[in-house]
Amino acid sequence: GAVVSQHPSWVICKSGTSVKIECRSLDFQATTMFWYRQFPKQSLMLMATSNEGSKATYEQGVEKDKFLINHASLTLSTLTVTSAHPEDSSFYICSARGVGEWETQYFGPGTRLLVL
Amino acid sequence: AQSVTQPDIHITVSEGASLELRCNYSYGATPYLFWYVQSPGQGLQLLLKYFSGDTLVQGIKGFEAEFKRSQSSFNLRKPSVHWSDAAEYFCAVGGAGTASKLTFGTGTRLQVTL
Numbered sequence: 001g002a003v004v005s006q007h008p009s010w011v012i013c014k015s016g017t018s019v020k021i022e023c024r025s026l027d028f029q030a031t032t033m034f035w036y037r038q039f040p041k042q043s044l045m046l047m048a049t050s051n052e053g054s055k056a057t058y059e060q061g062v063e064k065d066k067f068l069i070n071h072a073s074l075t076l077s078t079l080t081v082t083s084a085h086p087e088d089s090s091f092y093i094c095s096a097r098g099v100g101e102w103e104t105q106y107f108g109p110g111t112r113l114l115v116l
Numbered sequence: 117a118q119s120v121t122q123p124d125i126h127i128t129v130s131e132g133a134s135l136e137l138r139c140n141y142s143y144g145a146t147p148y149l150f151w152y153v154q155s156p157g158q159g160l161q162l163l164l165k166y167f168s169g170d171t172l173v174q175g176i177k178g179f180e181a182e183f184k185r186s187q188s189s190f191n192l193r194k195p196s197v198h199w200s201d202a203a204e205y206f207c208a209v210g211g212a213g214t215a216s217k218l219t220f221g222t223g224t225r226l227q228v229t230l
Contacts, residue, residue, distance in 0.1 A: 006159070034217075043206065043220045044160075093159050103148050103167065103210060105218055107160040 001027050004096050006108035013084055014116055021079045021111045023094030029074035030096035034105060035067070038091045050077050074099075084115045118143045120209050122221035129197050130229050137192040137224050139207035149190040150208040150218070151181055160206065166190065177201070202228045 003026040013019050032051050036044040050056040050071035058064045068080040091112050095105040119142045152160040164175025171183040181192045207221045
């Protein structure tokens with residue numbers, strides 16, 4: 001149980017284009033989903049917290065207009081990197097927290113983004 | 117503010133040897149503590165968690181961790197390491213409430229020699 005998927009696992013795009021990453025909770029309903037960014041050989045940096053049906057809460061220093069987050073249902077959250085640039089290249093990981101199990105986050109497999 | 121310190125950046129052990137990964141936390145209230153493991157290019161898998169009760173918690177893959185409030189520690193242990201345990205290990209602390217977030221340590225990379 002508690003499986004979280006991400007799609008795509010890998011994406012390469014040209015500078016200036018937008019990229020959408022999906023995060024799905026497969027076998028539970030996620031009231032809250034989190035988006036993290038991880039640089040090589042570093043820990044996870046929380047970018048934003050999204051609750052189903054409401055606007056995402058962004059961490060300090062994260063551009064909300066660049067990283068658009070939508071949490072339209074209890075099983076799906078999306079992160080859209082708008083007008084991507086090479087410095088946005090990174091490993092993006094989502095996690096989900098289920099109804100009635102609010103203290104534990106279950107993580108997806110991650111999406112590696114390379115912007116050329 | 118909450119924080120997690122993993123003092124060991126890199127640890128190498130021989131297969132079959134015992135393992136202990138250190139984690140110290142700072143948290144103003146009752147901590148919720150977690151250990152996650154990350155294989156290269158993968159997401160994080162939950163190994164175990166501690167909320168309350170017995171201070172020695174058992175997790176998956178033969179791992180266990182002991183919560184020591186007096187030392188603000190939550191060290192991860194395994195009696196006999198397997199080559200497949202080579203990965204990055206993250207300790208994290210969170211709190212009660214739906215608004216709680218996780219704070220991660222910087223991770224410990226485990227290398228296993230045959």
